[in-house]
Amino acid sequence: MSTASAHHPKLQHHFVSMDQQFDASKLGMWLFLITEILLFSGMFVAYTVYRVWHPEVFEALSGALDWRLGGVNTLVLLASSFTVAASIHHIQNDNRKGLVRNVILTIIFAGVFMFIKYLEYSGKFSHGVFPGEAYAPFGDHYGHYADVPYAPQFFSIYFVMTGIHGVHVLVGMGIFAWLAFRGARGDFSSEYYTPVELSGLYWHLVDIIWIFLFPLLYLI
């Protein structure tokens, strides 16, 4: 038993060192991320099955989604992933201002992403493009999809996949608001930044999901 002199206040008594505690938390986070991947994989499998059954429908309907909006959103999310990685880099060097600045930038990028998502959704809703039974498109852009067989399935998959992804983005915004608050309060340092690291891992996963959603839904 060593003396309590070099004992970091954030070190739980059941861990030997801060490093061990950090590694254990991180492994736990990776396990959680796997459950997230499996959650989304159910939807990706549904997508694949319908695509294999009706490839021509999916190919035609990817044109119904605006690749410019999807593309801008991809860049916005990539930028937010970069600012998260940068915030971790800053706190590892004890730069608290850099941490808070980048975390706030991340929240802003996430907000831009959700705003564009809102524009896309409202554009579809106003033309009767709803998920499931409510599907009844009309108007110039969407009207001719009314009688395409399996178009409702495509849009349902689109809404469910992007919707659950959007919920993850909203959750992430909440987490980063909390991190910005704690970072500004001075809770984190190069010794202890586990919450920043783990939230970062979560955010990168949300980014990776979108990296796959964008080409699958908007492009091909």
Place this chain on the structure above:
Amino acid sequence: MRTLVGVFSGLIVLTILTVVTSRIDLGILNVPLALTIAIGKASLVVLFFMALKWDNRVNGIVLLLGVLFVSIFLIFTLFDTAFRGDLSNVDDTTIMDMEREMTGGDAAADHSEDGSAAAPADH
């Protein structure tokens, strides 16, 4: 930090690349190419942004196990859905292709440029 900027630029370039290649009709290659680029981008994020490249091996193993189980999920589901009804089928074509041929019109109409869909127009 320089690495992060480099990776970020790489991701932007790949995003532009996937948009550009999807606008060109490469026939059967469009889907695999888009997926390859997406996997490349995801790998960049995992290795550098999520820092698995320098991380404890066990985290990478956890990720690979996850990917393995997703592949099992996907592939074994497709064994069912892609060949449904074909176990007792002794014809050369799959049940799904036959159904497509029989229904003819609707679904195949989008693909009228390829020969197979044009055939059922007679009956």
